[in-house]
Amino acid sequence: MAEKYQTREERRKQQEAVKNKKGKGKKKKRSIFKKIILSLFLICVVVFLAGVGTFAYYASKAPHLNKTQLKDPIASEVLAMDGKSAGTIGAKKRDYIAYDKIPDKVKDAIIATEDSRFFKHHGIDPIRLGGAVIANVTRGFGSEGASTITQQVVKMSFLTNKKTLERKAQEAWLSLQLERQYTKEEIFEMYVNKIYMSAGIHGIQTASKYYYGKTLDKLTLPQIALIAGLQQSPNNYNPFEHPDLAEKRKNVVLGLMYQHKKISKEEMEAAKKVPVTKGLKKQTNVNNVAQNKYDAFMDMVIDEVEAMGYNPFSDGLKIYTTLDTDAQEYTEQILNSNDIVQYPDDMFQAGITLLDTKTGEIRAVGGARNPKVQRGLNRAVDIKRSPGSTIKPILDYGPVIEEKQWSTYHQIVDEPYNYEGTSVKLNNFDNRFLGPMSMREALYRSRNVPAAKAWAEVGPNKAKEFANNLGLGLKDSELVPSSAIGGGLELSPLKMAGAYAAFGNNGIYNKPHTVRKIVLQDGETIVKTNPEPKVAMKDYTAYMITDMLKDVLSSKPGATGRSAIIPGLEVAGKTGTTNFSDDDVAKYNIPAGASPDSWFAGYTTNYTAAIWTGYDSSKDENGNFKYYLTPNEQKISQLIFKNLIEHVSEGKNTPDFKMPKSVVKIPIEKGTNPPQKASEYTPSGSISYELFVRGHNEPSQVSHRYEQLEAPTNLNGTYDQATNQIIVNWNHPKISEGVSFEISGSLNNEGKQSYGNTKDTTLSIANPQPGGTYQIEVKAILGDQTSKSATITIKVPDPDELGNGDDNGDNGDQDQDNGEHNGSDNGNGPGNGNGPGNGNGSGNDNGGGNQENPDPGSGTETP
Template identity: 25%
Template sequence: MKLLKTFFLLIIIGALVGSAALAGIYFYFKPDLPSVAVLKDVRLQTPMRIYTKDGSLISQYGVKRRIPVKLEDVPQQMIDAVLATEDSRFYEHYGIDPIGMTRAVINLIVTGEKQQGASTLTMQLARGFFLTREKTYIRKIKEIFIAWHMEQLLSKEEILELYLNKVELGHRSFGVGAAAQVYYGKTLDELTLAQTATLAGLPKAPSALNPVSGPKRSVERRRVVLLRMLDEGYITRAQFDEAAAAPVTARKHGAEIETQAPYLADLIHAEMVKIYGKEEAETGGYQVYATAPTDLQLAARQAVVSNLHDYDERHGYRGPLRYLWGPEAQAADASDTETPQPETAQPDSASASNGLDQHRQWSEADMLAVLQKVEQIAPLVPAVVTTVAEQSVEVLSINGNRHTLSWENLDWARPYITDSRQGDEPEQASDILSPGAVIYIRQHNQQWRLAQMPQASGALIALNPANGAVQAVVGGYSFYQSQFNRATQAKRQVGSNIKPFIYSAALNSGYTVASIMNDAPINQWNEATGVAWRPKNSPPQYDGPIRMRVALGKSKNVVSVRLLRGVGLYKTAEYLERFGFDKEDIPRDETLALGSGSHTPLEVARGIATIANGGYLIQPHFIDRVLDEQGTMLWQADPMWACDPCDTGQQRPQVTDMDKEERLAQVLDVEVATGDSPLPKRSAPQVITPQNAFLVADMMRTGVQANGSWSKKTYWMGTGWRAKNLLQRDDLAGKTGTTNDSRDAWFSGFQKDLVVTAWVGFDDMNRNLGRATRNQNLINRNPERFNWIGNAMIGSESGAHAAQPAWIRFMEQALEGVPEKFVPVPEDMVRVRIDRTSGKLTRRTDHTTLFEYFVTGTEPTVYVLDDQIKDPAREETKNAPEPEEIF
């Protein structure tokens, strides 16, 4: 009895000493334990995801891949697999599992090594958030206290949800949602039992056990997980057998990008980094929605890519990337150590000089191995030519498929000589390619077509003129080829794209659309340089006295110079600043009238939007709204609108997170709505009058169509006539632009609700776009569209040839099903009948007259005299456009 009392006394003393020691240890480590606030507001580092306006994912930024999931959205099978493997008594303990702890202690005593950690799921979570994987007693003690602390503050369901979203699972994936996407390209509910078990086995050693880096070890670990699930009764023996025998199906997947818009995503990423800083922007879980809808963004990309291929094809084929066998391969430099050789080739083959025998040495695997080393930039697909027939070729593409390229997808490939010279049209496939050629192909009209990497660059940007919301942006052929965004960063000479603004300045200074200008050569001697300045029209044709409307439509250079002189150089330069052009980019000499100033496509589109929207200078913006990771609205765009006063019924939304809203507002220059009522829409500054904007827009409308009567010889064509001809719409307006030596080609135009600017040029500013000679193969196939749009156009490259086709392609899709909508006629405007030649009032009503718009009070007051009337139908037509210019 005495021994029993002593035993119990020792137990009590030991318990007290142990409790005291435990308390002492707790208070010793307490300063290092996380606060209650931290545990209650645990934040997952979630990447920023960027979407189109209608919710299509275009990019994801962040080192860690994480797709947060709610516990109720996690399949029960995944929960069972995780609990069976990591913590089968999760719902029975308080953060520390005594049984597991005892097992680990016994193992340590027996082996002398820390082989079993005895960490519960809660302890793993504590380590993941607050500690490291270092195996030390101090870390384990902290881990125990933090786990116990977490169990007091959080429910089991909250802990499990945090674990499933936090746990590291390899290849930068954190959480089961991200791992399912990274390894299988699926959502959790799409995983098989085998795939679920694979993911559940990763927490032990994600780098070594994942199915991409270590497929064999992954299978072994998967079997362990399945056995645990079988032991716990979560699956049947039949399910176990099937899942254990399943093949490894994992491969590394990128973010589930739904729409390719890398230039747009890059702009938005830069804006978010500017607001929050790189780390916060890329880990804060922000969901950023662009202003661009999916359909318009895709249409813009297709328009730019197709247009650059058309330009490239009409200038000729530069040849295959290399040859693998045949005479061409033998002619290659023998000292080139990078020349590929087939792994199956016999080095001492006596028939090595025979092309056919060399072909036989190249197995399909050999060819595919070479193709894997070829740069892959969509939509280009590397391929090897295996067979050449009379007017077709067979190829093996990089994905192992074999395709036939028909003659209509080959015959464009006449030899490239220079940017302005092309060789003869090919007559058969052997004129273009030989077996063994490594080439690019691309899909075109649901067929495979011979292709090459375009050397010219292009850009397109579309804006909503009412509020500046960017509807589409493409900054080049491929973002993965060049990250330089030519739509927003490339300042290039704008050529005749400047003329609408010059004409606006003239209207502001008292000119009218019917003012008669002298379209005659200018020859001005410059005493300072000893050189005469002789600006010329392009083509060098002169019509003599001409109305301003016709001069803009025909893009008469000398008239633009005369208008500049009439208004005044410095007055015009200052006037152009109204359209948002940087003062430093506006030349202070007469070349300003010809577009010698350099601006980005975005700046040009913004200026054109001022004409389209009635005179308001809107602010382009790319972000529509920003949500947090839970989907709560943090910020919504608050643009300035082209209206004054604006409809007060459309008001700015109320903020939900003041701190984050203020940061966004500070960077994006908007007010913060406070109180119970949102703020009304803001008016953009009106920089030109509605009347001025309307008249310029109306002149630009006649610049994209044919005007007058052919039979009455009053017919004339605007330089952008293809727009009306192909799109068959009357509500379009636009202006071509070509610089000296065709180094830059532009087309800017609009429909009332959409402004678009397209540009084409070489990144090397010393290289011009050249000219294309006649390719009879293309003309014979499609004569009805000959030279209207595409790779059959001939002549010097210009805004109408090189840039306008991209604009037309985009508008063709953007305006499909959209009813015509015209710029409304503003107040204080009159429409009177004038004489077509003199611009004076007339009492005649025949083909020598037309109706014209004027600002009230500026309409002509003098009638044309009978002897002053010129009837073109009775005169010989002079200076008719050359066929090259018409077509």
């Protein structure tokens, strides 16, 4: 094939064209790159200007520096649910220390820990910010903070802990202003006297005396390190409460002091070997007395506000709470006196949580009997004790209704039983087994074996899920087969109250809380806390558990909560006790029936309360076994509940629990299994009204166990003027079989009353009401069979309505219920009453003309 020929000139032009094309491409790329650079520059300028403008705007809204606020923390005001003041939270006592009185080692420790370049920057330290990021990566989170001491003074005095752009801008601006108006020494002095040091105290000198019982100049190096490190997280590093965390924090501070050449390596290592608890004094209240009214409730308020990121001791907040001061004062009266409930001794303790059933708002808290220190052990919140049988609705019966739709009549056999998957035998509190029974009866009698069987039916995973939907926060490691009756679990009255309230609130769980909202120091910023309601279970589960728990507070045989019954109130609840180990019973010769803990948790549609009672320890200070609850003392938790709920419910409308459409109520004949409906002949004593989940296992078959029993026959009645009494008699074909009769009656068609039961066939009613009309009903009973009623109506004459001589013998016209009178009335003569009246019916009419002879009445029988 011939090659294509190009001249030299053609090749040159072609090469120039390619070169020009490449050049244009490069020029185009350079042009685009220049445009991108210019755009980025313009964007940076705009962002910078916007940032400057935003910073200027936020800075213009910053509060003014105020000397008083810089020097002193501002207490927070607490308001009750009615808006009235309930007290304040804030340190009243501080040991103020001037800069020149602070030991150098203390200054070195604080500066090395909090702001190593404090004396070099002007309020904001970019180098410290970058160093803090590196330190937290290399030495662990919390090794070094980014805020300067100046910034922290500003934040504690004027701002909140909220991490917003506005707050950070104002903090930076005010820090620059603070550095202009005050010396470094003055700012450092403000800082060390203002910082919060846990336990409601402020300032390093106060902390030194509180933790070690001496002034700063007497502290050792390890003690100085602890004091210097507290401020970052005072409650977590409190050596009384968290010695392990305090130990780690102390060592971090010592490492920082060494890093910044404030101590030698030898000093650091020697100090690290000294336990943080060495030299600690005995924990007491700052002023050795409780400072706040309603201390247990305030304790919870403090914790909630701190969890929100604010310091109630120094931020000058207005804290709007859920507190019912009347309920709180009554709770404290119950605990701190014997006026309402009698206690065996002063060592006996209790914890109480009272909630609003519908909202989870905490109305009152009982943290201790006769508390000695502020913010001491709050037994409503802090204790961790086995809940005993109060856990059964939560881990056993609630889950099995939720998952398996068991009815309240579901039959469970109370019999010898081993925990699921083990060879460990389970027993009941009375060491007896009662055989087949309904779930309802098993719960109100608090039988252990049926509860464990329900747990096994639903499984631990579903049980845990159900419980955690109610706020219990259980872990897999906590659940063991004995958890079905409270074994292995440690809970507080606060958690139990929150869980039980959901049963009374149609299955809706609200996290228990004391704070509704807080208003910040500026008086404008409002922070609301409304917890979100959570659907924890089906409404049928909540109602069916509630209906069964109402029987716990009843007169039914075996009901365990009788001491908590409140007349006139519909209340549901559950008892709970715990046991000593078999080893302890044998070792210490513990009496039969003794218990370390007693619980009661219950609710109305308005209020829920959970009460724990017992002793902090069963042993005295010498290790001798001494303290336990006798069977009578185990009822104290019920009595506390009864009196508290009765008090707060006084004058309030408390409606009954409303049955949802998902539940049906059916009269079941006792003893049938599977359940059968009661027939029209089933005796009332053999009928149990049970609840079923609509569409699940509802019985359709009617029991034919009972046949109709014949009604009484030949029922007659007459008024005997001579004895002034009504005489009624009847007959029955099964007299020889031991039939008995239930007799009732009414006067003038008003309220029915009982005349009792008898095996006789005669009834006498003495001194009947003149002119009254009596209706008498007689019903036959034989074993479990009951007949329909036979009735008779008897009119008692009224002497005031009778005449003297105008009687034509009408009294001979007497009507018996069988209507078989063949006699005629022969009462002739005006008023002489001589007619014999020999009616040939089933009853003889002996009426004469005498007006005092009454109408014997007419009898009717209902077959």
